[in-house]
Structure formats: C-alpha cells, structure tokens
Amino acid sequence: AQKVTQAQTEISVVEKEDVTLDCVYETRDTTYYLFWYKQPPSGELVFLIRRNSFDEQNEISGRYSWNFQKSTSSFNFTITASQVVDSAVYFCALSEWEYGNKLVFGAGTILRVKS
C-alpha cells in the first residue's frame, strides 16, 4: 500500500533560519512520482516540485531544495533563509502509475516563520 509520512506536525523558526521538512514514503511500485505542495491560508494548493522515481538528482530552486533518497525512501524539502511568507502548510504526496495517477498526501507540516 502507498503511504506518505510527514512526522513533523508543526515547525516554528525565526526568519532567516534554514528549515528542513521531512517526508518518508512507502510504495510497491517501481515507477512513481513524488510531489511537494504549499498550502497558504487561502487554501489553494501551490505546486512546488515533482520528482520521478528514476531521477535521484537533488534539485535547487532559489531558496528551495529537495533531497531525494530512494535508499531511505525519503524526499526532504529544505528552505534556506526562511521568510515570513513561507509560513504555510506543506504537503508531500505520492502517485503510482498503476493507481491512475491519484495522489496520496502526507498529513502535512505546518511551518511558522516568525519575524
């Protein structure tokens, strides 16, 4: 069965601190996709990244970076020099091909960045 675990329920940091959000997944499929979404108070999901199971290269986009490690089934997300605008709920999600691309979401991590 597919499962996504975000063990950190809530994280509080002070502006300019770096913060890492953890994501661990379970799947029996060899072909799958991992995602990170941001959900600000407005509720609309903001797509951050998609990574397929065959691409373990880490990715950096501005202050955001992602570390994908198949050996530990983890797909962690780091925000460097956090800002107040980063405050939101962050979801990690998984989709498997054989299940028609539907997404299984983790419980989410609430990130609070204080000035």
Place this chain on the structure above:
Amino acid sequence: GAVVSQHPSRVICKSGTSVKIECRSLDFQATTMFWYRQFPKQSLMLMATSNEGSKATYEQGVEKDKFLINHASLTLSTLTVTSAHPEDSSFYICSANLERQGVYEQYFGPGTRLTVT
C-alpha cells in the same frame, strides 16, 4: 496554461439540502478529474476519480449516493453533496489531469469551502 477553476468558492447551505460544486479545466481537456476533501487542519483525502463518459470510482468509505459525481464533458466535472449535514462541512478540492509527452500532470482547483448549518 493549465488552469482549473471551481465554483462556487464558498457555499453555506442548510442541513438536508443539496449542493453542487463545479470543477472546470479552462484551457485543456481532462479525461480524468479527481475530487479531494480536506477537513480543518487535516490532509487531503481522495474521494473519487471522475472519468469522462463513465461512472466515477469512489474510494473506500465514501458514499456514492451521497456524493454524486458527473463528468459529462472533457472540461467539466461536478460533485453534488446530497442531503448535506454539518459533518459534510469541509474544503473540497478538485484536480484535472493533463497529459504532456506521456506524463500526466495534475492541476488543482482553488477549492470550495462548504459549510452546512
């Protein structure tokens, strides 16, 4: 491109009434759309997969007769909450699949907040 809209964005209804939520892919055709539900301070849970021209596939525990899904065209799926009760109050989010070069990308709507009084 790849915009998904939902209507209404917010709705308040009385217990026992039915509410219809529309999900539209504005600039692309989507053979598959998904409906998710998110209770306050919880994660998104898939309710059903909506396929154009066929019956929706519901996840375990989701009542088919209560949450009616119709995917009548390649750009529109509707979710009707029948005989709504306060426990149906939730944030409903749809998404639509766009196939690009053999990869399916899922685009989310802005969500509909339903409050049943």
